[in-house]
Amino acid sequence: MTHSNVSRALAEQHQRERRLQAEARRVAAANAPLPTHGALPAFGGIWAEPTLLDVRPLAGDDSDRLLRLFRRLSPRSIQQRFFSPLRQLSGEFLARLLDVDHDQREALVALRHDEIIAVARYAGAASSGRAELAVTVEDTWQQRGIGKRLTFRLSELAVERGFDTFVARIMADNRPALRLVRSLSRDTVIRMQHGEYEASIPLVAR
Numbered sequence: 001m002t003h004s005n006v007s008r009a010l011a012e013q014h015q016r017e018r019r020l021q022a023e024a025r026r027v028a029a030a031n032a033p034l035p036t037h038g039a040l041p042a043f044g045g046i047w048a049e050p051t052l053l054d055v056r057p058l059a060g061d062d063s064d065r066l067l068r069l070f071r072r073l074s075p076r077s078i079q080q081r082f083f084s085p086l087r088q089l090s091g092e093f094l095a096r097l098l099d100v101d102h103d104q105r106e107a108l109v110a111l112r113h114d115e116i117i118a119v120a121r122y123a124g125a126a127s128s129g130r131a132e133l134a135v136t137v138e139d140t141w142q143q144r145g146i147g148k149r150l151t152f153r154l155s156e157l158a159v160e161r162g163f164d165t166f167v168a169r170i171m172a173d174n175r176p177a178l179r180l181v182r183s184l185s186r187d188t189v190i191r192m193q194h195g196e197y198e199a200s201i202p203l204v205a206r
């Protein structure tokens with residue numbers, strides 16, 4: 001067996017073990033009530049010079065904060081995030097955005113003065129190892145490292161829960177998002193498909 005084959009076999013074995021551990025946690029969690037917002041682990045903050053932002057998982061009572069964030073987004077950011085020139089969020093769509101289970105569907109938010117200014121989310125099935133990633137940073141807060149740091153935190157949670165890959169759809173002219181997904185892993189693979197990019201980002205346990 002070559003050195004690279006051994007490394008790959010070891011990596012696959014670690015991955016299998018992480019999935020089994022994640023499965024065991026899911027089974028245990030299935031019998032416990034979902035943690036309330038206050039009981040969730042402390043997520044600390046992230047620096048967006050010169051400010052320390054609070055970071056926590058999205059909570060059930062965040063609907064007004066999400067709506068206000070959406071209203072502050074530029075049409076370009078809305079188009080890049082939702083692939084559509086949405087003018088408003090319908091109640092149904094908002095409910096979908098709020099539908100996180102802190103396991104297979106998660107969203108981390110960054111807050112400034114109790115207002116959400118950025119969201120990084122994934123949704124998937126750990127049995128497949130893959131989750132779809134989507135990130136939004138309010139326009140006036142972009143280019144300060146928030147998208148990258150929040151997504152990095154999200155990837156740590158995803159790995160703990162048995163995921164090994166984030167997949168992101170990115171519009172062809174969205175350079176910031178392309179740089180963001182490349183910055184998460186040097187093994188990120190980006191393919192052009194039907195006029196948009198699909199990025200496949202391997203996640204690693206740290």
Ligand SMILES: CC(C)(COP(=O)(O)OP(=O)(O)OC[C@H]1O[C@@H](n2cnc3c(N)ncnc32)[C@H](O)[C@@H]1OP(=O)(O)O)[C@@H](O)C(=O)NCCC(=O)NCCS
Nearest residue numbers: 080135136137142143144145146147148176177179180183
């Ligand atoms: C894409 C987005 C999430 C990036 O968030 P951000 O907080 O501005 O990004 P960061 O400051 O963390 O920077 C991430 C990378 O993008 C680069 N970047 C950020 N803004 C950029 C810009 N306007 N032009 C070129 N590169 C840019 C940064 O230099 C960094 O790359 P590096 O690590 O190689 O230096 C944000 O621009 C956004 O919300 N856009 C609208 C919604 C969207 O496009 N979502 C992605 C679809 S999933």
